[in-house]
Amino acid sequence: MIETKAYAAQDEKTPLAPWTFERREVGPHDVQFDILFCGVCHSDLHQIKNDWFPGIFPMVPGHEIVGRVVKVGAHVKNFKVGDLAATGCMVDSCQVCENCKQDLEQYCLEGSTQTYNSMERDKSMPTYGGYSNTIVVREEFVLQLKEGVDLAAVAPLLCAGITTYSPLKHWKVGKGHKLAVLGLGGLGHMGVKFGVAFGAEVTVLSTSASKEEDAKKLGAHHFIVTKDAEQVKAAMGTFDFILDTVSAPHDFNMYLSLLRTNGTMICVGVPSEPASVAAFSLLGGRKSLAGSGIGGIKETQEMLDYCADNNIVSDIELIDIKDIQTAYERMEKGNVRYRFVIDMATL
Numbered sequence: 001m002i003e004t005k006a007y008a009a010q011d012e013k014t015p016l017a018p019w020t021f022e023r024r025e026v027g028p029h030d031v032q033f034d035i036l037f038c039g040v041c042h043s044d045l046h047q048i049k050n051d052w053f054p055g056i057f058p059m060v061p062g063h064e065i066v067g068r069v070v071k072v073g074a075h076v077k078n079f080k081v082g083d084l085a086a087t088g089c090m091v092d093s094c095q096v097c098e099n100c101k102q103d104l105e106q107y108c109l110e111g112s113t114q115t116y117n118s119m120e121r122d123k124s125m126p127t128y129g130g131y132s133n134t135i136v137v138r139e140e141f142v143l144q145l146k147e148g149v150d151l152a153a154v155a156p157l158l159c160a161g162i163t164t165y166s167p168l169k170h171w172k173v174g175k176g177h178k179l180a181v182l183g184l185g186g187l188g189h190m191g192v193k194f195g196v197a198f199g200a201e202v203t204v205l206s207t208s209a210s211k212e213e214d215a216k217k218l219g220a221h222h223f224i225v226t227k228d229a230e231q232v233k234a235a236m237g238t239f240d241f242i243l244d245t246v247s248a249p250h251d252f253n254m255y256l257s258l259l260r261t262n263g264t265m266i267c268v269g270v271p272s273e274p275a276s277v278a279a280f281s282l283l284g285g286r287k288s289l290a291g292s293g294i295g296g297i298k299e300t301q302e303m304l305d306y307c308a309d310n311n312i313v314s315d316i317e318l319i320d321i322k323d324i325q326t327a328y329e330r331m332e333k334g335n336v337r338y339r340f341v342i343d344m345a346t347l
């Protein structure tokens, strides 16, 4: 077993603190890599708080993981010691169901194995995430990175990046479309970057007037403060797509009214409470309400390559791991610009 240093939550009420545990030995199909940077996703906060379901504790969060390979199993083909490596939200899946066969492992019919707060496929032990010094992952779920990239700023692509890239690709959002990105946080700022890169006319819908300048710097064409009734009224019936990245309960009916006929609101944010949606909000204008979960491994690699080729990274604030609670508190208040990334050298 591999002795591993980490920060863990011992239960849903206790702040994260140093903890050690053992990872499995490197199997024939596994890659072990030492973690250099790990992004901080709002899903980490939801899960340590038991927002969605009772979690598995102690919990080591973190699913935006980049580092360097230190050991490979005998049958590993695509990685060698010293290579860069990355892992996102999944570390395994059944790999034989119809969704896995179509490179949609995130929708594995048996349930994909999450990077943390999940059980290994043989149910022998829980999975532990990237707020740790090293990780062992089967090769199929390890992503490749190009040398020379800004590793800290690349880390958030593993979740915030793919979660916004995948739906924009699926719904073919691009030239001629008016896209609204709802919520300018970790996911939202990546949604803006991809929307602009794909040629859409992008509007940020935000509760924070103070983010307007940043939104424009990120490439957004327009900015609407959703607390301003006049601005919201003027935008009614105007968007082809709304990418909803909001982490807290909000009024779906109000946002659906901003779609034009045949428009689609795509939920990627996962508030702890279910939303109430009136049928009238959808039928007037034949609107669609949809959702999307991260992205498959093949698409994640495609997104990483696309970002490397087009100089797209996340805008980050690099933090020491001892400051993780402060980062969570700021994230809870919507005060993240636009992704915290932990420098794992501080562990």
Ligand code: NAP
Pocket: 040, 041, 042, 043, 044, 046, 159, 160, 163, 182, 183, 184, 185, 186, 187, 188, 205, 206, 207, 208, 211, 245, 246, 247, 248, 249, 250, 267, 268, 269, 270, 271, 292, 293, 294, 331, 332, 334, 335, 336, 338
């Ligand atoms: P984040 O960085 O905290 O950003 C969320 C943003 O939502 C905030 O910055 C804020 O933006 C806005 N917001 C917060 N509370 C709000 C409220 N009450 N009403 C309206 N807007 C509000 O979070 P994140 O890491 O981007 O994650 C966003 C959500 O996506 C989380 O629920 C997370 O669990 C989920 N997620 C889903 C997937 C998936 O596969 N679908 C993957 C990763 C994360 P403004 O200041 O601009 O209003």
Ligand code: ZN
Pocket: 041, 042, 043, 044, 063, 089, 159, 160
């Ligand atoms: Zn995430």
